[in-house]
Amino acid sequence: DCGLIIDLKTAESQVFGALIMGITYGLFEEAIYDKSTGRMLNPDMEFYRLAGIKDVGTLKVHMMTGKGYDERGVIGLGEPPVISPGAAISNAVANACGVRVPYLPLTPDKVIAALHKEGGVA
Secondary structure, eight states, X not given: OOBSOSOHHHHHHHHHHHHHHHHHHHHTOOOOBOTTTOOBXXXXXXXSOXXXXXXXXXXXXXXXXSTTTSTTOBOOOSSHHHHHHHHHHHHHHHXXXXXXXXXXXXXXXHHXXXXXXXXXXX
């Protein structure tokens, strides 16, 4: 619920950006640290992956307006949509292969490890 929308294009852009961030977090972003020093081992764009345009797919945003939506005034919009993509991707993987992977990002190695742990075939 974003409340009263002042500028539709800006509001939609906020949601698009948040969804892309959530998809990136759910599938790619993984900070790897040295266990003994705490130093980040992938501190640059060569090894810290982000989603590219081909990784995201087509997104559609529909904003609800009118009675019941606008009365609360203006509410922050950029943060809430970041959360749902990781959960949606995780549930899709669980439904597709019957195994829940309890960690994000859902990298291929984590999915394969979860399949092996549960006795599935990868």
